[in-house]
Structure formats: structure tokens, C-alpha cells
Amino acid sequence: MGFAKAPKDTRVVVAMSGGVDSSVTAALLHEQGYDVIGVTLQLYDYGDAIAKKGACCAGQDIYDARRVAEERDFPHYVLDYESNFREAVIDDFAESYLKGQTPIPCVRCNQTVKFRDLLDVAHDLEADCMATGHYVQRLINEEGQVSLCRAVDDTKDQSYFLFATTQEQLEFLRFPLGGWDKDITRQHAQRLGLMNADKPDSQDICFVPGGDYAKVVKKLRPEAERPGDIVHMDGRILGQHKGIIHYTIGQRRGLGIGGGHDENNDPFYVVTLEPDTNRVIVGPKEALARDVIYMKDCNWLTRGCTDISVKLRSVSKPEKATLYQKEDGSAEIHLHEPQYGIAPGQAAVCYEGTCVIGGGWITETKNKHYAQAA
Amino acid sequence: MKNTVYLDYNATTPIKPAVVELACEIMSAVGNASSVHSHGRHARKHVEGARQQVANLAGVTPGQVIFTGGATESNNAVLKHFTGKRILVSAIEHPSIRNALPDVEFIPVTPDGLLDMDAFEKMLDEGTPPALISVMMVNNETGVIQPVAEITRMAKAKHKDIFVHTDAVQAAGRIKIDFPALNVDYMSLSAHKMGGPQGVGALIAAPGAPVTKFIHGGGQEKRQRAGTENVAGIAGFGLAAELAVSDMENYQRLLPWREKLEAEIKRIAPEMKVFSQNAPRVASTTALCLAGLPAQTQLMSLDLENIAVSSGSACSSGTFKPSPILLAMGAGDEDATSTLRISMGWATEETDIDRFIEVWTKIYERACEKTKQSA
Numbered sequence A: 001m002g003f004a005k006a007p008k009d010t011r012v013v014v015a016m017s018g019g020v021d022s023s024v025t026a027a028l029l030h031e032q033g034y035d036v037i038g039v040t041l042q043l044y045d046y047g048d049a050i051a052k053k054g055a056c057c058a059g060q061d062i063y064d065a066r067r068v069a070e071e072r073d074f075p076h077y078v079l080d081y082e083s084n085f086r087e088a089v090i091d092d093f094a095e096s097y098l099k100g101q102t103p104i105p106c107v108r109c110n111q112t113v114k115f116r117d118l119l120d121v122a123h124d125l126e127a128d129c130m131a132t133g134h135y136v137q138r139l140i141n142e143e144g145q146v147s148l149c150r151a152v153d154d155t156k157d158q159s160y161f162l163f164a165t166t167q168e169q170l171e172f173l174r175f176p177l178g179g180w181d182k183d184i185t186r187q188h189a190q191r192l193g194l195m196n197a198d199k200p201d202s203q204d205i206c207f208v209p210g211g212d213y214a215k216v217v218k219k220l221r222p223e224a225e226r227p228g229d230i231v232h233m234d235g236r237i238l239g240q241h242k243g244i245i246h247y248t249i250g251q252r253r254g255l256g257i258g259g260g261h262d263e264n265n266d267p268f269y270v271v272t273l274e275p276d277t278n279r280v281i282v283g284p285k286e287a288l289a290r291d292v293i294y295m296k297d298c299n300w301l302t303r304g305c306t307d308i309s310v311k312l313r314s315v316s317k318p319e320k321a322t323l324y325q326k327e328d329g330s331a332e333i334h335l336h337e338p339q340y341g342i343a344p345g346q347a348a349v350c351y352e353g354t355c356v357i358g359g360g361w362i363t364e365t366k367n368k369h370y371a372q373a374a
Numbered sequence B: 001m002k003n004t005v006y007l008d009y010n011a012t013t014p015i016k017p018a019v020v021e022l023a024c025e026i027m028s029a030v031g032n033a034s035s036v037h038s039h040g041r042h043a044r045k046h047v048e049g050a051r052q053q054v055a056n057l058a059g060v061t062p063g064q065v066i067f068t069g070g071a072t073e074s075n076n077a078v079l080k081h082f083t084g085k086r087i088l089v090s091a092i093e094h095p096s097i098r099n100a101l102p103d104v105e106f107i108p109v110t111p112d113g114l115l116d117m118d119a120f121e122k123m124l125d126e127g128t129p130p131a132l133i134s135v136m137m138v139n140n141e142t143g144v145i146q147p148v149a150e151i152t153r154m155a156k157a158k159h160k161d162i163f164v165h166t167d168a169v170q171a172a173g174r175i176k177i178d179f180p181a182l183n184v185d186y187m188s189l190s191a192h193k194m195g196g197p198q199g200v201g202a203l204i205a206a207p208g209a210p211v212t213k214f215i216h217g218g219g220q221e222k223r224q225r226a227g228t229e230n231v232a233g234i235a236g237f238g239l240a241a242e243l244a245v246s247d248m249e250n251y252q253r254l255l256p257w258r259e260k261l262e263a264e265i266k267r268i269a270p271e272m273k274v275f276s277q278n279a280p281r282v283a284s285t286t287a288l289c290l291a292g293l294p295a296q297t298q299l300m301s302l303d304l305e306n307i308a309v310s311s312g313s314a315c316s317s318g319t320f321k322p323s324p325i326l327l328a329m330g331a332g333d334e335d336a337t338s339t340l341r342i343s344m345g346w347a348t349e350e351t352d353i354d355r356f357i358e359v360w361t362k363i364y365e366r367a368c369e370k371t372k373q374s375a
Helices: A020-031 A060-072 A082-098 A105-124 A167-172 A182-191 A213-220 B017-027 B038-058 B071-081 B117-125 B148-158 B231-246 B254-268 B295-304 B324-328 B350-374
Strands: A011-015 A035-042 A076-080 A129-131 A136-140 A146-150 A228-232 A237-241 A269-274 A279-283 A290-300 A307-311 A319-325 A331-339 A347-352 A355-367 B065-068 B087-090 B105-107 B132-134 B163-167 B186-190 B201-205 B285-289 B339-343
Touching (some): A011 A020, A011 A105, A020 A035, A020 A129, A020 A182, A060 A076, A076 B295, A082 A105, A105 A129, A105 A167, A105 B295, A105 B350, B038 B186, B038 B201, B038 B231, B071 B132, B071 B186, B254 B350, B295 B339, B295 B350
Parallel strands (some): A011 A129, B087 B105, B087 B132, B132 B163, B163 B186
Antiparallel strands (some): A269 A279, A290 A331, A290 A355, A307 A319, A307 A347, A319 A331, A347 A355, B065 B201
């Protein structure tokens, strides 16, 4: 952990979600003798979110985290962050869809509630560091500079979601699982006898059970679901949509306009979402090609790199690109090869080799060749 | 292990040693209180002896005492008897009153945490005459003693058919309970708030006050509440009730300690506010509010030093929520989430208070340091 004192004198706050990864993180550090304090955040009203009557206060995840702490015998607290989460994450999530964007609430949550508010609590508790169960590596170079790098297990790497971590936060954070693959974590969970050892990984956004994000957006912003026209890039009206919140850039299925756009019957894709006119613009796949990306609210762990690779969504591979960092917190990325279906609201996360140099939120994209704004 | 300091008696009290001993002894003997044989008779004797002891605590006859699984059950049983009728309860009741039925009406309280008698009178005068009033004797978060006798007098003078219930859980052992003098019709008690075991309580009903059968089955508790009696628990409750009466004078020793605590904290942090400081309070409880110093941080830091206090009623299952009681008293969200409840009891010693002050001061100074740095 990098402290010049005994583990028992080193206080570690572990952010526990109730999942296997953070449970193993906490239990292992405790086993190693650290002064571990588990903290779980109550982020939303579980009864409300899962629309189940009578579900009070704590959801299953909070229960699991608490049980692990009880069994392993270290202190554990549940903190109520409902209002912070609502303001910093959920409202932003709904707002983003209304603007025709595709948000990533998990990054917002890491950026605000977890690494700002919870970190603050860790400082209040006089912790030496805060550990999480994220699969990323925190490496220190010869000059003592701390960097954030991809996990050893490529399939588990979560560096994309942590691009907004600041240098100061990074110095205080620890990610003990980043050097492992998930199998090792599971083995430790078994060995430690954690009651959630076999719990499946979470797939959904935590406050969107079942993945029905449109339902959540509608509940928050009832005016969000306004029907409108599905329009071809050439101006022809092809059909009606149920509200732009139901669409994402690059989407092909579920447009309900049938048929293709040419003799080969090639499918239509969502090319642009226009919140002002409430229109969904569709076109052929080629129209999605983009090679220039504009970003805002960037966070940089390293400055001055230009030759980078960039990830444009959590599941996509890094692509070679040239980065232009600007003083006002914005940046521009020129991709070596055009990419398809880049959605504003997602993050563009830049890497030099395996290390995160930072990233920002995608605001706009362009295709140099057609010089066509999107 | 550092010395532990327990200052959360309003959540639950440590069980008095004599009670532990008695309950253990009874647990090791076989016997169902409903059985005809000698084992059954022995068990029954413990239950009935306890009924007398609990009756003595409240100044009633044993026939008025129904044992329950705790005050939540007692509170629920009374309110549910009046389902569909107009029910007025104070805005600072325990959740087992506030949430017992969906349509109870709340009587406001003053900023000092006392029932707002003018508002109460207005509610009695307007609309359908209420069937039931429920106002607690002592509030769990502020320690405020409500004027129950006066409330009953006003209610019954206006509507002779009205019934009055009082949740006396936080009064038992702290102040004298005189059921007939209060002129109430129902009262709830809980063993674990007076040095007895958890999971046992009582419902006391005035002669002629109706009680709906609330658990169906066998003929226990005069057919009102079926189920094999928790004999060891009930016997422990009985002894705890007896001791609550005999130890009550001893309870006053807490008052100077509380005064010292409030004065010391105010000296260290002059901006500190004590809720209900000007209202009549039991000697054991104080609600300290330092706006901007979140109770959750204080509570965790204190816990890590082995000092147990609370940030309000423990109903929200270990999470931190603004206290609905303080909100009802007109406190803002920040005040309500920045309030610590310290509650003392039979085993509290003055050194506990000294230790609390010592550790709390460190937490406070650290918070001040941080504010200075970020300023």
C-alpha cells in the first residue's frame, strides 16, 4: 500500500458496493491486518427503484456488504447519499437523454459521489487511503509520479470509467485487484468464505434495474417522451418516433420504419438526434463515419501527449489518434481511421500505451472528408 | 480494546445483571405456561408474577396488562383497533405509531418539541370527532416530557367517547408513570428500554377500553394475543419493571452529568444548539446540534473510538437520514442531519461523559481545522 508504517496503524476506507470485488478488497486488506473501515453508499430509494412495495431502506447489495463486514468483523457504515446522487448523477442522466445524448452515469458517480464525497468522508475518518474493487492499476514511476493504467485482466479493465480521477485523488486511492484477473478474486472470495462469493457481476446501471433506462427517464422527466418525425438525411419523413430518449446514435434496430434506403435494402441507422426539432435523423452506415471528436470538461493526468489511442465507449477497442489538448479544458481528437456510431455524452478516454492520460465528454463529432457537422 | 462508552440508552439499555440472571435461570427450566402439570404451573407463576410487577410500574391492576412482543406491536394493536376512524397522533411519534395506518393525522409540535396545544384544540374542534389520540409520554430523541394528562383532559372534555393512547416506552424508569392519573385508555411499554430483554413489551388498557384480538390462535393473554408466552423474557421484563421503580431516584444522578455535558460542549463550540433545552425533559437525554458538522461523520468517528451514540431514532436500519422528529420541530435539513443524541441510563458513569467530551472535542477541532484549510 506504500505506507511506512505497520498495517494495523494504516487506516483504509474501502468503498463496498456489496459485490464480490469490493468485498474481497475489504476482506483481504482486513486479513492482511489493515485497519479497514467498510463504507457502503445508499444512493437511491431501492423500494422505489425496483417498484417493489415494502422494500425498506436497504437493498440486497447493502445487506451483502454489511454481512461481509459483520462476518469478517470490521466496522462498516452505510451512508445516505441519496440527495447527492440524485443531483450529481440521476438528474444529469435524464438531462443528457433529453439533449439527445447517451450518458454514462457510472463515470459521473465515480467523479462526484465516490471520489469527491466519499473520499471526503475517508479524510474525515483520518484514513491513510481509500481502496476500491475497481480493476485498474495504480503505478508509480521512478520520479514518484502516480499513474492510472489498464487492469491486467483486459476483459475486466475499468479504466474507461475512471478517466475523471484527478492526480490528487489518485494519490489517495488504491486498487488492490487491478493486478489480477477475476478468477483470482473469485478464488479469494471462496477461500475467505464470503457469502456473496458466487454473486454474478452486475450488468445494469445500478438505478436502472433491467436496463429499461427510458422508463427511468420518463419517470424523472415526464415531458421527455414526445413523439416526432423520423427523417432521412435528405429531408424525407420516413415515419414517427416515440420520443428521442428511446434512440442512440448508431442504433439500427427498433426504428420501426421498415425497409432499407437503397436497392440493396441496406438498413438505416440513427445518425443524429435533434432535441430542438425533436427529430431522429437516419441514414446509411457511411453517414456515421467520424474522424474528429470534440470534448469538454476534460481531466488530464498527463499533458503534452499527442500520439495516443482513444476509447470512445466502454466496450470498444482503443483506436489510434492524435490529441490536441486545450487550455480551456476542451480538446480535439483526430482519429487515424474513421469510427462509426460515436455518441455525444459518452466519454473519450485517452491512453498512452496502457496508461490513462485522461479524457473528456464527447460534445460533437465531424467527418473531415465530408466536412459535415453532426 | 479501548474502553467502550455506551450512551445510546434510548435505542436499547444494557440488561440489568439481576434480570439476566433470572431470565437465564428460567430459560434453563422446561415449561409451557399453558400446561396443566407442575412445569406449566411454574412457568405460569413467572408470567403472572411479572404481570403484577408491570402493573405496579404503571399503577394499574394485573388484569389490565397484556404482554406483547414489544412496544411496536402494542402501538400497532391500539391504532389498528381504530382502523377507518379519525386518529390524531403527534408529529413526533415513533414510526410504529406514525406508520401503523395510512391515514393518521399529525398534531404539530412547537419548536421546543412540545405538543402544540392550540393546534391540537383546533383539530379537536374541527371535522369529525376523532376516535383516538396518541401522544407519547417522553420523546425518544429530545427527551421532552409531553403534557399527557392535560392532553387527555382537553380531549375528553370536548369528546367524551374519545380514547387516548400514550407510548410510555421512554418514560418507564425515567419518570413516574401513573396510568389512572393520566386518565389515558391505553399505554405501551417496552422491556428493553428499562433494563429488560428485547422482544417483550406490554399493552395496558383501561377497564372497558376495547382491544381487538390481534394475534389469532390459542387462548393466551385472555385470548387477545395468542402464542406461547416468552416466559423468560416476560419474567425479565417483570423484574426490570420492578427495578425501574425502585431505581428511579438513582436516575436523578444523571441530571448534573447532562448539564455538565451540555455546558462543556457549548463552551468548546459556542454555536452548538441543544434541542428542547427549555422544555421539560427527562434527565438522561440530550440532542446536540452543530449545524454543518454531519452527524454521520461524528457518529462514525465516535464509534471508531468505541463510543456509542445515535443520530436519531435507529429505525432507518443503520443508515443516516434526517430525523423526522427534528424536522417536525421545524429544524432544517442541515440541523436535522447534524444532531447527535446522547442518552444515559442505569450503568452510566461520569467518566463516560468525560470520555465523550474528550473524543468529541478532537473530532470538532479536526473539523474546524478542515474548514480553515478549505477557506
